[in-house]
Amino acid sequence: MPNDDEAPTGAPRRITILGATGSVGRSTADVVRAHADRFVVEAVVGGRDAGALADLAVALGARFAAVADEAAGPALSEALAGTGIACGAGEAAVMEAATREADVVLAAISGAAGxxxxxxxxxxxVTIALANKECLVSAGVAFMAQARRLGVTLRAVDSEHNALEQALGAGRPEDVTALTLTASGGPFRTWERERLARATPKEALKHPTWSMGAKITIDSASLMNKGLELIEAHHLFSMPAERLEVLVHPQSIVHGLVHWRDGSITAGLAAPDMRIPIVNALSVDGARLDLDVARVDFAALGGFTFERADTERFRCLALAQAAMAQGGGAPTVLNAANEIAVAAFCAGRIGFFGIADTVEAALDAMSAARLPAPGSVADALTLDAETRARTREILQDRASRPIS
Structure with a gap:
């Protein structure tokens, strides 16, 4: 079996990293630095931390850096003065970075903003290495149609979808009967309802397995993240909602299972390290890249455990599953309402169960079950904005009610 040194290298691939200062972006930077002969960094995009973005741009030798927060523009310009790296700030600069010539674009801007x-x-x-599940949750039909029309290659970066992508290579798509995504269960997996009702943002951010950004960590605690991933898998793998399921697997070694018509099951396993799906998504023509990561010691683990997800304690998963089954505009509404609800939880305006309550109220208020699927990205962003406004009204109305 050839090793990485024997694989043909060709010209370095140009890569742009959208969301470079987040957890996935930084892991991608680690992979790119480890394979400096394989990649040339065209552009990096960050949110508002100009200093961190400048440091990353210099370390990677990027040609262009863009910060989304226009107010951070002067700080970015000052930090990059004399480096020869061009830079910009605001929406136009982010779009310039996204449209610069590149072979691979790592899409890791968090939320619908990506x-x-x-x-x-x-x-x-172009190859889109997709770490932003909201692209498919908010505008799945339009997003996939655009990718097909332009001949874009989509590679999954989420560990679960990357595992499924690899496991699906064991057979023909038409022979797949079901797909299973696993969930760690988050920090509240064993908590009783009474304790969950008092859960704080600080407690929700203590993930037992993964080191991630705040929003996705809260989503993991509520299991909304797994619901969003189910919708992502629905579009990525053209799999009907009823053939997608979730299992809680606290060890986070088995990331996905493919069930075949002959009763066989193919599993995608890996250590819980985001660099693994990233390096796989950045590989070319099946030639895998080296990664300095410890092998999983199965003997030391001793065993795996699996549990059914509790959708009574974690209603966000049930809401996501219902939105996926309804289709149309329901997933767009679900995602937008959840982003507002999570922000409210982090600000101490609602409790942990208030996240699901708010999302459910927004789905009802927007009559999501009867909304058509957004026919374009513009339509998705319009529905997203309308949902955010309605969700804020719901939160404001609830906050103004007298306590009985």
Missing amino acids: LAPTVAAMRPG
């Missing part, structure tokens, strides 16, 4: 730049990065022949 939708427009990711779609802007699409062009014939």
Whole structure:
């Protein structure tokens, strides 16, 4: 079996990293630095931390850096003065970064904010390494249609979808009967309802397995993240909602299972290290890249455990599953309402159960079950904005009610 040194290298691939200062972006930077002969960094995009973005741009030798927060523009310019790295700030700069010539675009801007730049990065022949599940939750039909029309290659970066992508290579798509995504269960897996009702943002951010950004960590605690991933898998793998399921697996070694018509099951396993799916998504023509990561010691683990997800304690998962089954605009509403609800929870305005209550109220208020699927990215962003406004009204109305 050939090793990495024997694999043909060709010209270095140009890569743009959208969301470079987040956890996935930093892990991607680690992979790119480890394979400096394979990649040339075209552009990096960050949110508002100009200093961190400048440091990353210099370390990677990026040609262009963009910070989304316009107010951070002067700080970025000052930090990059004399480096020869061009830079910009605000929405136009982010879109410039997304549309610069690149072979691979790592899409890791968090939330629905990543939708427009990711779609802007699409062009014939480009590979989108997708770490932003909201692209498919908010605008799945339009996003996938655009990718097919332009001949864009989509590679999954979420550990679960990357595991499924690899495991699906064991057979024909038409022979798949079901897909299983696993969940760690988050920090509240064993908590009783009474304790969950008093859970704080600080407690929700103590994930037992993964080191991630605040929003996705809260989503993991509520199991909404797994619901969003189910919708992502629905679009990525053209799998009907009823053939997608979730198992809680606290060890986070088995990331996905493919069930075949002959009763066989193919599993995707790996240590819980985001660099593993990233390096796989950045590989070319099946030639895997080296990664300095310890092998999983199965003997030391002793065994795996699996549990059914509790959708009574974690209603966000049930809401996501219902939105996926309804289709249309329901997933768009679900995602937008959840982003507002999570922000309210982090600000101490609602309790942990208030996240699911708020999302459910927004789905009802927007009559999500009867909304058509957004036909374009613009339609998705319009529905997203309308949902956010309605969700804020719901929160404000509840806050103004007298306590009985």
